[in-house]
Amino acid sequence: MTDVARISATSAGADERWLIAQARQGDRGAARRLYDDHVRRVHRLVYRICGDEELAHDLTQDTFVRAFGQLDAFRGEAAFGTWLHRIAVSVALNGLRKVRRLRDRERPMDDSSELYAAPERHAEPDLRDRLYAAIGALPEALRVTFVLYHVEGYSHVEIGQMLGIAEGTSKARVFEARGRLREALADFQ
Amino acid sequence: MIDEERFEQMLDRARDEYGVPREPDTEAMWRAIEREAWPRQRTFATARGVSRTAALLAAAATLVIGVGVGRWSAARPPLAPAQPVAASGDTRTPVTEVADVRKPLERTTSDYLGQTAALLQQLEAPGAPKGAYTAQATTLLATTRLLLDSPATSDTRLHGLLEDLELVLAQIAALPTSGAAKNHEELKAIRSTLVDRDVVPRVQTAAVSLAAFEY
Numbered sequence: 001m002t003d004v005a006r007i008s009a010t011s012a013g014a015d016e017r018w019l020i021a022q023a024r025q026g027d028r029g030a031a032r033r034l035y036d037d038h039v040r041r042v043h044r045l046v047y048r049i050c051g052d053e054e055l056a057h058d059l060t061q062d063t064f065v066r067a068f069g070q071l072d073a074f075r076g077e078a079a080f081g082t083w084l085h086r087i088a089v090s091v092a093l094n095g096l097r098k099v100r101r102l103r104d105r106e107r108p109m110d111d112s113s114e115l116y117a118a119p120e121r122h123a124e125p126d127l128r129d130r131l132y133a134a135i136g137a138l139p140e141a142l143r144v145t146f147v148l149y150h151v152e153g154y155s156h157v158e159i160g161q162m163l164g165i166a167e168g169t170s171k172a173r174v175f176e177a178r179g180r181l182r183e184a185l186a187d188f189q
Numbered sequence: 190m191i192d193e194e195r196f197e198q199m200l201d202r203a204r205d206e207y208g209v210p211r212e213p214d215t216e217a218m219w220r221a222i223e224r225e226a227w228p229r230q231r232t233f234a235t236a237r238g239v240s241r242t243a244a245l246l247a248a249a250a251t252l253v254i255g256v257g258v259g260r261w262s263a264a265r266p267p268l269a270p271a272q273p274v275a276a277s278g279d280t281r282t283p284v285t286e287v288a289d290v291r292k293p294l295e296r297t298t299s300d301y302l303g304q305t306a307a308l309l310q311q312l313e314a315p316g317a318p319k320g321a322y323t324a325q326a327t328t329l330l331a332t333t334r335l336l337l338d339s340p341a342t343s344d345t346r347l348h349g350l351l352e353d354l355e356l357v358l359a360q361i362a363a364l365p366t367s368g369a370a371k372n373h374e375e376l377k378a379i380r381s382t383l384v385d386r387d388v389v390p391r392v393q394t395a396a397v398s399l400a401a402f403e404y
Contacts, residue, residue: 026227028223028227031226032219035215035219035222036215039213039215039218039219040213040215043210043213044208044209044210047208047210048207048208051208053210053211056210056213057213057214057218060213060218061218061221061222061225064218064222064226065222065225065226068222068226069226069338070338090348090349090352094352094355094356097356098356101356101378101382127191127195127199128199128202128206131199131203132203132206132207132208135203135207147207147208150200150203150204151203151204151207151208153204161345164345164346164349181196182191182196185191185196186191188191
């Protein structure tokens with residue numbers, strides 16, 4: 001990291017701490033700035049977990065409502081973004097389960113339906129489409145852990161904290177998910 | 190079989206390309222967040238059902254705080270006779286005083302878990318539930334929300350458990366008061382949730398650990 005980048009990052013961190021302090025005191029403008037800084041990343045993370053635009057929209061809102069309501073509990077031990085993403089993962093998983101349960105109850109015979117929509121396939125599906133469809137078809141626990149590790153770039157320790165699982169469980173899930181994906185792509189040369 | 194290098198390249202590309210949503214309507218989301226996060230400025234016209242929820246939450250909050258403070262005061266030993274400060278010269282707060290501050294909330298959580306475990310065990314037993322279950326579930330649901338938002342649930346496992354309980358209690362609270370067949374189906378779904386999420390053993394374990402920690 002260059003000196004300029006380091007100073008810029010430090011300044012951004014100090015700015016964020018100030019915004020958090022202001023938001024805790026009820027400053028709506030500060031809360032809005034925190035929201036603007038993080039909303040797209042949170043929305044993308046939630047979408048990658050639930051795979052549904054409308055649901056991602058609602059769950060992103062819920063994430064920020066929950067975060068602003070719990071701002072006093074943020075102690076600054078982790079970056080604000082990491083803390084926010086933990087909330088987002090928790091909200092997304094719970095939201096996903098609630099919706100899936102409701103849908104299952106509405107359509108009890110359709111036990112193969114997955115909420116996660118596989119990406120649209122072209123007439124000649126290429127490797128990328130096959131891979132993304134295979135990720136979408138993984139069981140929830142494997143898919144979420146895989147997405148957090150390989151797509152979102154979190155460490156196994158961070159994933160363990162987010163999902164309430166051991167670091168080793170996260171590693172095992174990613175290993176299992178990779179195996180299944182390779183299997184799904186077995187006929188590709 | 191796809192070779193390892195190509196597979197890794199695909200995974201690297203996924204970081205940028207997998208599951209990219211359309212640009213969200215951030216303004217609309219912010220307006221909804223404002224309404225939820227700072228509800229005092231809601232208008233009555235838009236606050237559908239808020240008065241009932243607010244009354245319920247207020248009642249639960251009073252109950253929780255009342256029970257907590259009551260039990261805390263009851264559990265405190267009688268005050269010792271005043272000691273001359275100058276004699277000891279030690280002005281530090283005794284450790285027991287600091288620990289006492291957390292106890293009301295822990296005990297409230299423990300009581301709540303005990304009541305919830307009892308309710309869930311009744312539901313797991315054969316036989317259709319009576320309407321009283323839904324009222325109890327509604328009260329416990331309000332307490333769940335309070336506990337979820339309290340600093341006592343910074344523990345990830347307890348927080349996860351409370352979120353599962355929130356779902357189950359909401360299902361119980363929504364049980365139809367009439368129509369045995371529909372009631373039976375709803376109960377089946379709730380029992381299935383309890384089994385899938387291993388809820389009852391987790392509640393019992395949490396209640397026992399909290400009780401052991403407190404007393």
